[in-house]
Structure formats: structure tokens, C-alpha cells
Amino acid sequence: MELKKILEDVKNNELDIDSALEILKDLPYEDLGYAHIDHHRSIRNGYPEVIYCKGKSDEHILGIIDKMNRKNTNILGTRCRKETFEKIINIYPNAEYEEDSQILKIKNEKIKLQGKGxxxxxxxxxxxxxxxxxxxxxxxxxxxxxxxxxxxxxxxxxxxxxxxxxxxxxxxxxxxxxxxxxxxxxxxxxxxxxxxxxxxxxxxxxxxxxxxxxxxxxxxxxxxxxxxxxxxxxxxxxxxxxxxxxx
Structure with missing residues (x-):
């Protein structure tokens, strides 16, 4: 979780306070004008914000991904058009796409198995x-x-x-x-x-x-x-x- 890592880095003198404040200025959400990205959602709900791609322009989707990606967040997008994914993969080579379900995935961190069954x-x-x-x-x-x-x-x-x-x-x-x-x-x-x-x-x-x-x-x-x-x-x-x- 990014916030926990920031606090640990400050505690261990691996990150100075001014740099930490610079990172935290976009929390708990970031205003892009066309979207308010909820960077704190994983802290409240246990899961990061998910991008519902249908109805959004490619420009807006790429803008949201850019800001989330800078936070090193795992990104899930639903109802993503294949044409949109083809633009995304050119910028984010680690992006994955499931064509039948139109699911977009960008994994910046390894997904840990947390389910009990x-x-x-x-x-x-x-x-x-x-x-x-x-x-x-x-x-x-x-x-x-x-x-x-x-x-x-x-x-x-x-x-x-x-x-x-x-x-x-x-x-x-x-x-x-x-x-x-x-x-x-x-x-x-x-x-x-x-x-x-x-x-x-x-x-x-x-x-x-x-x-x-x-x-x-x-x-x-x-x-x-x-x-x-x-x-x-x-x-x-x-x-x-x-x-x-x-x-």
C-alpha cells in the first residue's frame, strides 16, 4: 500500500519530509477536471479504483491510467474497447487485455493470493x-x-x-x-x-x-x-x- 510505504521510507530516512509531502499532495484524490481519481480507495475499501472504460474517450482513459500508474497501482479497466487497448499497449507494454470480457489489466505489483478459498x-x-x-x-x-x-x-x-x-x-x-x-x-x-x-x-x-x-x-x-x-x-x-x- 503506497501510503504505508511512504511513511516507512520517512521513518527509515529513505525519504525526506518535503519529498513525502510532494507525493501526498494528490491524496486522497486527484482532480483532472474530467475525473477525480480516488487514490485512497484501497485504504478504505481494500481495492484500488477501477476504470469503467465504456463511454470514456481514449484521451480520458489514458489520462486516468497515467496518474494511477505514477502511484505504482495495479490497474483494472472494464468494458475497454480493443482499439483503446491498442493505444494503451504502445505506452504501457505490461498491459494485458482479455478480448471476450473486454478486461484491461496493468500489473505494477505482483498480485498476492488473499482469498480464503x-x-x-x-x-x-x-x-x-x-x-x-x-x-x-x-x-x-x-x-x-x-x-x-x-x-x-x-x-x-x-x-x-x-x-x-x-x-x-x-x-x-x-x-x-x-x-x-x-x-x-x-x-x-x-x-x-x-x-x-x-x-x-x-x-x-x-x-x-x-x-x-x-x-x-x-x-x-x-x-x-x-x-x-x-x-x-x-x-x-x-x-x-x-x-x-x-x-
Missing amino acids: KILIITGGTSDIPVADEAYYTAEFFGNEVERLYDVGVAGIHRLLSYRDIIDESRVIVVVAGMEGALPSVVGGLVDAPVIAVPTSVGYGANFDGLAPLLAMLNSCASGISVVNIDNGFGAGYLASIINKLK
């Missing part, structure tokens, strides 16, 4: 993978062991049941499904772990772009299920990480 990401179908991968890479980025179990939906429930050993050993389970959104209820009835349901916009007309599975998941009769917004893989991965780090 394993997070499992399950999908109903292959079409749900982009949202599921967003959850997967988010949870992985925040220091968790994460496993994927894809295309095991209720249309062929025997596929899910054949993986009971993997399901039973998971500490948190994220279930991603579109269509009628029945899969989280099935999983919730099998396990004693918390289940995070993610409705997707995958489905035909009456799916209403994810509204049908969202309502189905909110009305689940299985206990222990929480529900995030439609296609919000990031929110599910973030929440799963918080739960997995609880003692």
Missing part, C-alpha cells in the same frame, strides 16, 4: 461467457483462486451434477445465466456457500434483454442467493472477492 464461476451457456469472464478476471485480479465451469445449464442438468466435487469445495459461487435465469436457483439448492447470481441479456424476445432472468433470480425460492445487475460480471467478481476474504 476458491471462487467458482458457472454459466448456463457458452453465450454467457463474456459476462462470466468479466467476473473471473475481476476476482482473479483481486487475489483469489478462481475456477470456471461453463455451459452446464438447466437444459442438460446432468452436466452440472457431474461436477458436484468442484461445486462443493467452492467457498463462493457466481452463477451467470440468461434465457429464463433458472440456474442460480438450482445451484443454490445444492450448496451451503453463498451464491451470486448474474442475469445476462442473452435470450430471445421475451428475455427482454435480461429483465426476465433478473426477475427470476430476484424471485428465487433458494436461500442464500444475492443478485447483481444485468450483465454485471464485474460487480459479481468484486462481491465474490470481498466474501472470499472474510475470515
Whole structure:
């Protein structure tokens, strides 16, 4: 954590007070005019600020990355366009990109495994993978062991049941499904772990772009299920990480 390192460097006479003040002047946030970068978020919440790239110009994204990178922060971006990443990689060669999920990663420090158990990401179908991968890479980025179990939906429930050993050993389970959104209820009835349901916009007309599975998941009769917004893989991965780090 940067603030702790600054204090330790001052204590050990490796950094003078004036230099420390120069570094601290941009804390707790830095005003760029178009963005207020929350450099203290990791101190309050345990995780650094995440860049939601959709709707932002490439210029603004690069500006935010520049300021965060100067703090030696690990950077996670969601819904990042491939064209934007191609500009980023020219400036930051350590940047990584997961094309299906549109996840951007810049690792300035080694990610330490902090989770107490394993997070499992399950999908109903292959079409749900982009949202599921967003959850997967988010949870992985925040220091968790994460496993994927894809295309095991209720249309062929025997596929899910054949993986009971993997399901039973998971500490948190994220279930991603579109269509009628029945899969989280099935999983919730099998396990004693918390289940995070993610409705997707995958489905035909009456799916209403994810509204049908969202309502189905909110009305689940299985206990222990929480529900995030439609296609919000990031929110599910973030929440799963918080739960997995609880003692």
C-alpha cells in the first residue's frame, strides 16, 4: 500500500519530509477536471479504483491510467474497447487485455493470493461467457483462486451434477445465466456457500434483454442467493472477492 510505504521510507530516512509531502499532495484524490481519481480507495475499501472504460474517450482513459500508474497501482479497466487497448499497449507494454470480457489489466505489483478459498464461476451457456469472464478476471485480479465451469445449464442438468466435487469445495459461487435465469436457483439448492447470481441479456424476445432472468433470480425460492445487475460480471467478481476474504 503506497501510503504505508511512504511513511516507512520517512521513518527509515529513505525519504525526506518535503519529498513525502510532494507525493501526498494528490491524496486522497486527484482532480483532472474530467475525473477525480480516488487514490485512497484501497485504504478504505481494500481495492484500488477501477476504470469503467465504456463511454470514456481514449484521451480520458489514458489520462486516468497515467496518474494511477505514477502511484505504482495495479490497474483494472472494464468494458475497454480493443482499439483503446491498442493505444494503451504502445505506452504501457505490461498491459494485458482479455478480448471476450473486454478486461484491461496493468500489473505494477505482483498480485498476492488473499482469498480464503476458491471462487467458482458457472454459466448456463457458452453465450454467457463474456459476462462470466468479466467476473473471473475481476476476482482473479483481486487475489483469489478462481475456477470456471461453463455451459452446464438447466437444459442438460446432468452436466452440472457431474461436477458436484468442484461445486462443493467452492467457498463462493457466481452463477451467470440468461434465457429464463433458472440456474442460480438450482445451484443454490445444492450448496451451503453463498451464491451470486448474474442475469445476462442473452435470450430471445421475451428475455427482454435480461429483465426476465433478473426477475427470476430476484424471485428465487433458494436461500442464500444475492443478485447483481444485468450483465454485471464485474460487480459479481468484486462481491465474490470481498466474501472470499472474510475470515
